[in-house]
Amino acid sequence: MAGPGEPVYVTVSALDAGHLTLPERLFVTDADPDKRSTVPSLSFLIQHPSSPASRPQRSVTNLVFDLGVKRDITGYTPAQQEHIAQRQPVTTDPDCAASLRYGAGGSTDSGKVLLDPQRDIDVVILSHVHWDHVGTPSDFGSAAFAVGSGTLDLLARGAGPLYPAELFNADEIPASRTVEFPAVPRRAAGYTEPQHTPAAPDALARLPASARHWSWKPLADAFPSTLDFFGDGSLLIIDTPGHLYGHVNLxxxxxxxxxVYLGGDCCHDPRILRGERGIAEYDDGRGGTRSVHVHTAEARRALDDIAKFVKARGGRDQVEVVVAHDGEWRERNRTRFWPGRL
Structure with a gap:
């Protein structure tokens, strides 16, 4: 535990949480039209040196960012399953819960449980609620859930013709234990979010005391809207709405x-992060074009913001950027999966 006035740090560990297969042409410019790549859907364990609100006897708060792919594919809606059929092969073993219990590879050989998702995880933050990030929330029965503004309304009602309600499970996450981050006051022209849902008092009580005072503030001339999750600068929520309504990074x-910058689905290919490729656009079936992002210009702006922050803080040796579907990063960093650290 840091003393008064001392900086507070967190630890970050990667978690395997399933794999899916992406057609390159939908994600990057200058793509091989026939190439498909099987990539991870990464989750992350973040440990903060504080007593969780619901477990004051402990000295560490365990937080999980994203839950990956559901262990049981039949838990998805019929419309989601139609989409998943286009992303095969999909693997679900190990999922996020198994990776937490048994560490890298999810092996049960030792029988030793490192972390029990039901008892030991205090908070789950979802970058957004696409099918390959929501995982199996029922595995985290005592955790508070924190999501971007408008997420609960999106799950219940959808958002326009490209994001109909049938692409989401209305009861995907436990509403009684879910807190939405505050609505962001300023948005790009033409960007209208689903309705913000106020937090239930019981859900708010499960989060750090700082949650009562959350507000969005700019950071380092790079990120227009950031939120200090624990109130000590150790973990910032970065508003990155381009990919889907409510999308956030850490x-x-x-x-x-x-x-460590956890980018969720700010992009889907490390070549975009390196500036080697751009975000692909394709026929939207309605006489126009679209990308895999709800607002492509906002997605590009978010990538520019990340690049500015990395440069300002000393480059990639000082700021490690990891996006959810980076198979190259996963292969290079196997020793940094739980119980290893980034």
């Missing part, structure tokens, strides 16, 4: 002058 301070 910025974790893991050491002095060193950060």
């Amino acid at each position: 910025l974790a301070r893991v050491a002095e002058h060193r950060y």
Whole structure:
């Protein structure tokens, strides 16, 4: 535990949470039209040196960012399953819960449980509620859920012709234990979010005391809207709405002058992060074009913001950026999966 005035750091560990297969032409420019790549849907365990609100006897708050693919594919709606059929092969073993219990690879050989998702996870933050990030929320029966503004309304009602309600499970996450981050006051022209849902008092009580005072503030001339999750600068929520309504990223301070940026689906290919490719656009079936993002211009702006922050903080040696579907990163960093650390 840091003393008064001392900087607070968190630890970050990667978690396997299933794989899916993406056609390259839908995600990056100058793509091979026939190439399909099987990629991870990564989750992350973040540990903060504080007592969780619901377990004051403990000295560590365990937070999971994204839950990956459901263990049981039949838990998806029929419309979701039609979409998943186009992303085969899909693998679900190990899922997020198994990776937490048994560590890298999810092996049960030792029989030792590292973390029990039902008892030991205090908070789940979802970057957004696409099928390959929502996982199996019932595995986290004592956790509070934190999501972007408008998420609960999106799950219940959908949002326009490209995001109909049938693409989501209305009861995907436990509403009684879910808190939406505050609505962001300023948006790009033409960007209208689903309705914000106020938090139930019982849900808010499960979160750090700082949750009562959350507000969006700019950071380092790079990110227009950030929120200090624990109130000590160790974990910032970054508003990144381009991919889907309510989409957020995380910025974790893991050491002095060193950060891990968890990008969710700000992009789907590491070549976009490196500036080698752009975001693909394709026929939307309605006489126009679209990308895999709800607002492509906002998605591009978010990538520019990330690049500005990385440059301002000393480059990629100081700020490690990891997006959810980066298979290259997964293969290079197997030792940094739980119980290893980034």
